[in-house]
Amino acid sequence: MPEHILSGIKAIVAMKLKREGRLQREIAEYLKMDRSIISHYIHGRHPSDKVMRVSEEIVNLPAEYGIKIINSMSEDRELTKKIIENIYQVKIEIERDRCILCGECLECPYNAIFKNSDHLIEINNNKCVLCMECIYICPVNALNIKKFLPNELEE
Ligand code: SF4
Numbered sequence: 221m222p223e224h225i226l227s228g229i230k231a232i233v234a235m236k237l238k239r240e241g242r243l244q245r246e247i248a249e250y251l252k253m254d255r256s257i258i259s260h261y262i263h264g265r266h267p268s269d270k271v272m273r274v275s276e277e278i279v280n281l282p283a284e285y286g287i288k289i290i291n292s293m294s295e296d297r298e299l300t301k302k303i304i305e306n307i308y309q310v311k312i313e314i315e316r317d318r319c320i321l322c323g324e325c326l327e328c329p330y331n332a333i334f335k336n337s338d339h340l341i342e343i344n345n346n347k348c349v350l351c352m353e354c355i356y357i358c359p360v361n362a363l364n365i366k367k368f369l370p371n372e373l374e375e
C-alpha cells in the first residue's frame with residue numbers, strides 16, 4: 221500500500237509541475253519515473269480515486285506530519301527530498317539563540333551539519349535530505365523546518 225500512496229503523491233507532484241510549465245521529460249527525470257507513466261498522470265489517468273484521496277490528505281497535512289509520512293514511504297532520500305521540497309517548500313533552519321552547541325546534530329547521517337569557522341552550527345541545505353533526524357535529536361528545539369522563498373536554495 222505505501223508504494224501506491226507514494227505513486228499518488230508523485231502523480232500530484234507531476235500534475236503540479238506540469239501546471240508550472242515543466243516538460244514531460246523533465247518531470248519524468250525529476251521523479252525518476254517512466255515518461256509513459258507521467259503522460260498517464262498528466263492526462264488524468266492517475267492511480268485509483270481512493271489512493272488519490274489518501275495522497276491528497278497527506279500533502280495537505282502540516283509539513284511536520286506530511287514529511288514524516290513521505291520519508292517513511294521510500295528509502296530513496298534523493299526522491300523523498302524532491303517530493304518534500306516541491307510540496308512544502310521547506311528547509312532546515314537553526315535558531316542560534318537556542319543552540320547550546322552540544323554537538324548532537326553533527327551526527328547528521330548525510331554530513332549536512334557542520335561547525336563553521338566561528339565554531340557555530342551550520343546546515344548545508346544542498347546536502348540535507350530533510351530526513352528530520354536532527355530535529356528529533358536536538359535537546360533544545362534549536363532546529364526546525366522553515367518555509368523558503370522560491371529559488372532560495374539555488375542561490
Ligand atoms: S534533516 Fe537529516 S539530512 Fe538534513 S540536516 Fe537534519 S539530519 Fe541532516
Ligand code: SF4
Binds near residue numbers: 322326
Ligand atoms: S543538537 Fe541542537 S543544541 Fe546541539 S549543537 Fe545541534 S542545534 Fe545546537
